[in-house]
Amino acid sequence: MIAIVDYDVGNLKNVYTALGDVGLEGVITRDKKILDQAEAIILPGVGAFSDAMANLRKFDLIDALDANVKKGKFLLGICLGMQLLFDKSYEDGEFSGLSYIPGEIVKFTAPGIKIPHMGWNNLIINRESLLVKNISNEDYVYFVHSYYAVPADFNDVVAYAEYSVKVPGIVQRDNVIGMQFHPEKSSAVGLQLLKNFKEILS
Amino acid sequence: MLTKRIIPCLDVDHGRVVKGKKFQNIQDVADPVELGRYYSEQGADELVFYDITATYEDRDIFINIVEKVAEAIRIPFTIGGGISKVEDFRKVLMAGADKVSVNSSAVKNPQLIREAALKFGSQCVVLSIDAKRNHQGSWDVYVKGGRENTGIDAIAWAQRGQSLGAGEICINSIDTDGVKKGYDLELNKKLSELLTIPIIASGGAGKMQDFADVLKVGADAALAASVFHYKEILISDLKNYLHDQQIPVRRV
Numbered sequence: 001m002i003a004i005v006d007y008d009v010g011n012l013k014n015v016y017t018a019l020g021d022v023g024l025e026g027v028i029t030r031d032k033k034i035l036d037q038a039e040a041i042i043l044p045g046v047g048a049f050s051d052a053m054a055n056l057r058k059f060d061l062i063d064a065l066d067a068n069v070k071k072g073k074f075l076l077g078i079c080l081g082m083q084l085l086f087d088k089s090y091e092d093g094e095f096s097g098l099s100y101i102p103g104e105i106v107k108f109t110a111p112g113i114k115i116p117h118m119g120w121n122n123l124i125i126n127r128e129s130l131l132v133k134n135i136s137n138e139d140y141v142y143f144v145h146s147y148y149a150v151p152a153d154f155n156d157v158v159a160y161a162e163y164s165v166k167v168p169g170i171v172q173r174d175n176v177i178g179m180q181f182h183p184e185k186s187s188a189v190g191l192q193l194l195k196n197f198k199e200i201l202s
Numbered sequence: 203m204l205t206k207r208i209i210p211c212l213d214v215d216h217g218r219v220v221k222g223k224k225f226q227n228i229q230d231v232a233d234p235v236e237l238g239r240y241y242s243e244q245g246a247d248e249l250v251f252y253d254i255t256a257t258y259e260d261r262d263i264f265i266n267i268v269e270k271v272a273e274a275i276r277i278p279f280t281i282g283g284g285i286s287k288v289e290d291f292r293k294v295l296m297a298g299a300d301k302v303s304v305n306s307s308a309v310k311n312p313q314l315i316r317e318a319a320l321k322f323g324s325q326c327v328v329l330s331i332d333a334k335r336n337h338q339g340s341w342d343v344y345v346k347g348g349r350e351n352t353g354i355d356a357i358a359w360a361q362r363g364q365s366l367g368a369g370e371i372c373i374n375s376i377d378t379d380g381v382k383k384g385y386d387l388e389l390n391k392k393l394s395e396l397l398t399i400p401i402i403a404s405g406g407a408g409k410m411q412d413f414a415d416v417l418k419v420g421a422d423a424a425l426a427a428s429v430f431h432y433k434e435i436l437i438s439d440l441k442n443y444l445h446d447q448q449i450p451v452r453r454v
Contacts (some may be wrong), residue, residue, distance in 0.1 A: 010295065010322065010323075011296055011297075011298060013272065013296075013298055014272060014298055014300075017272070017273055018276065021276075046323050046325060046326070047322065047323040048323070114397075114398060114399060114400045114422060115398055115399065116324070116369055116399070116400070117204065118325070118369070118370065118400050118422070119204050119205060119206075119207050119247065119400070119422065119423070120204070120205045120207070120247055120452040121203065121204045121205065122203065140205065140452040142277070142278055143204075144278075144325045144369075145325070146324075161204075162203060163204055182278075184276065185276060185277060185278045185300065186276070186277075187242065187276050187277055187454070188276075188454070190276060191276065
């Protein structure tokens, strides 16, 4: 069972449905006991960084996430959920994150680019990982975001996309994984990535 | 590299797709889920479902369709039609839609854009504008399905929409819509230069070159309905064509 953390940041059903496609049973929950029992935890999310952190605090979920990550349980953050894994974000201020991966979240600033970074972009593999098994540099995934991660150690980046800068698409530091794009909306490539995630768990 | 998007638009009335024929390889061409899946397999980058159901009571049928589409299709989709308050956004987003498009209701109440963007994020707010060229060489915003001229300057409205928090602008040119002689290149070029959010061009696609032309002047995505529904253009062929024109596209 995979716990999909429900902290009032948009619709989580699409993530649930996509997990079903690869034979993973998702449970949409904010119950800490279920987080503790889960095989892995998924932290989805859309919207603003500060609101998302405030909601995690409001539902008293941070300690449970910390404890499970410390135990070695796999945590997958998707979109905003990935950004929360870092130390801090500069989205409309300066806000602390969960600090599982060293680094910061900053806004796209290059002149002449459209913001948000919206649409299908290809993943460029930065380092080997089971997460990108059967994924090539010709594979496209669906992004929509205005801020991106700048990890302290670029070796935490498994794959990135080019959009004025190298935009981390998949990050991994031990048992903590993030995907900036939406695997649940990325057609066959997204499915392959979720399959890879499933294999890592087994 | 970020690719340009090709977006088929499906008009839905009482839960059935209105246009569309000549599809031999799918069973029910009026079923939004079947047709959506077909387009997705062809390589559509996103889908737009536009609810043209006239009566408010029948809106629940449409919500049911949104749920079914979300279960069946793994690409992003936008819902438009009949969205006039934040609660309407919530309903379709919770049913599984990724974005919501507003048109006349935002002209009537521009704060709807801001409220929805604050509540659900800019990424899901698409401002759709029906624009028609006037005699002064600019474009006016029309509402009520293109029947009523508001006298508002379309470019100024698009800029205001961006500052209110829209994540994307869909610009539908009334002059070119249904004529199949190409998109309004001048309007799309102007908007692409002035705005920092993505632009979806709509209205006028007749042949593959029309798509290439509007994407080359700066549009980030091109939307079309009848050329896809009547199978005059296959999305997979279109993507190959655009690729040959050095336009970045995602091919499946």
